[in-house]
Amino acid sequence: MKSTASSRSTQIGDLPRIECPRCHIKVIRTKSRKDDVYYKCPNHFTTNKSTCPYYWYEQPYLEYLRSNHPELLNPASAAEVESAAEIVAEEVNGNLNLQIYQLKLELNEMKGKLGEVMLEIQETKKEMKETKNEIKEEIAKGNKAAPVFSCQIS
Numbered sequence: 001m002k003s004t005a006s007s008r009s010t011q012i013g014d015l016p017r018i019e020c021p022r023c024h025i026k027v028i029r030t031k032s033r034k035d036d037v038y039y040k041c042p043n044h045f046t047t048n049k050s051t052c053p054y055y056w057y058e059q060p061y062l063e064y065l066r067s068n069h070p071e072l073l074n075p076a077s078a079a080e081v082e083s084a085a086e087i088v089a090e091e092v093n094g095n096l097n098l099q100i101y102q103l104k105l106e107l108n109e110m111k112g113k114l115g116e117v118m119l120e121i122q123e124t125k126k127e128m129k130e131t132k133n134e135i136k137e138e139i140a141k142g143n144k145a146a147p148v149f150s151c152q153i154s
């Protein structure tokens with residue numbers, strides 16, 4: 001069972017309306033018979049192919065706005081939505097956010113430790129390489145005696 005009933009069938013909501021690139025009149029927001037929201041030039045009619053061809057479904061329209069009219073997309077509104085969602089989340093479970101925050105901190109700490117370990121491994125590799133070179137040099141010198149260092153890594 002659905003607990004929430006939304007009157008909006010759109011996910012994005014009302015987007016700023018631009019002028020049709022061809023007719024220079026404001027596009028209108030409308031719905032298809034399948035209830036898909038789309039934005040179209042008022043001169044566009046699906047039934048008549050000779051009319052203005054400009055129309056966008058919601059997602060492509062948003063993409064179009066992003067690439068052609070970024071100034072119309074107010075970044076603050078997205079942030080507002082996010083913070084509103086955060087407030088709701090806090091009301092639902094204030095502890096969860098704190099836990100996630102602590103987990104993030106721990107994760108960062110672990111990342112730092114991992115970085116240290118990686119450095120150590122790199123150093124060890126370097127040392128092993130040097131040791132190998134030393135052995136090679138010893139062998140090249142004709143010193144057949146077994147190398148003093150028997151370093152075994154399992």
Ligand SMILES: [Zn+2]
Binds near residue numbers: 020023042
């Ligand atoms: Zn048009």
